[in-house]
Amino acid sequence: MALTQMALDSLDFDATVALAEKVAPHVDILEIGTPCIKHNGIKLLETLRAKFPNNQILVDLKTMDAGFYEAEPFYKAGADICTVLGTADLGTIKGVIDVANKYGKAAQVDLINVADKATRTQEAVKLGAHIIGVHTGLDQQAAGGTPFTDLALIASLNTGVKISVAGGVKAGTTAQVRDAGASIIVAGAAIYGAADPAAAAAEITAIAHA
Numbered sequence: 379m380a381l382t383q384m385a386l387d388s389l390d391f392d393a394t395v396a397l398a399e400k401v402a403p404h405v406d407i408l409e410i411g412t413p414c415i416k417h418n419g420i421k422l423l424e425t426l427r428a429k430f431p432n433n434q435i436l437v438d439l440k441t442m443d444a445g446f447y448e449a450e451p452f453y454k455a456g457a458d459i460c461t462v463l464g465t466a467d468l469g470t471i472k473g474v475i476d477v478a479n480k481y482g483k484a485a486q487v488d489l490i491n492v493a494d495k496a497t498r499t500q501e502a503v504k505l506g507a508h509i510i511g512v513h514t515g516l517d518q519q520a521a522g523g524t525p526f527t528d529l530a531l532i533a534s535l536n537t538g539v540k541i542s543v544a545g546g547v548k549a550g551t552t553a554q555v556r557d558a559g560a561s562i563i564v565a566g567a568a569i570y571g572a573a574d575p576a577a578a579a580a581e582i583t584a585i586a587h588a
């Protein structure tokens with residue numbers, strides 16, 4: 379059993395809200411993707427928070443510095459999870475973890491582009507990270523990358539901390555990701571690129587929850 383997270387990666391405010399309306403009943407977590415939050419800002423989080431009280435909301439800040447200072451307004455505005463880059467300084471990662479704890483929320487450490495993913499995961503877990511994010515980014519996917527090998531490595535560490543997996547996951551690979559140890563399965567393009575996003579989300583969630 380894993381939760382599902384839909385990545386809202388459009389730049390358009392109204393299109394993002396409209397897509398969230400369709401998909402929210404069929405996923406556990408709504409993600410405001412990095413390009414989307416940079417383009418639209420905290421107002422979008424406030425709007426989604428008010429409209430979707432039954433979904434968790436992840437803000438994909440991918441914070442690289444000033445962890446506490448950057449993330450605090452988003453937790454204050456209702457984010458349940460904010461992301462911090464695993465390539466950031468440990469002090470930055472600790473800052474996001476600390477502010478998440480201040481609000482009773484969660485910090486996710488994103489392993490995108492981390493060279494030694496096992497070591498950084500152990501360090502992040504020691505600091506109290508709530509979620510480790512195994513992530514093959516959109517540009518890495520364009521070059522043929524997938525998250526499966528990284529997921530196997532992080533799952534093999536048996537840290538006891540939740541693992542989120544993102545990077546081109548679709549209905550056909552959801553069971554594989556679930557069974558490999560993911561607690562949260564992220565899908566962006568597989569949902570927003572589908573002819574019927576609500577149906578695509580429901581299909582992925584049915585597999586993830588099984």
Ligand SMILES: O=C([C@H](O)CO)[C@H](O)[C@H](O)COP(=O)(O)O
Pocket residue numbers: 385386387411412413438514515516519544545546547564565566567568
């Ligand atoms: O996090 C993401 C990316 O880095 C842009 O911010 C995506 O939202 C994430 O990769 C999920 O999208 P898909 O890979 O299309 O499923």
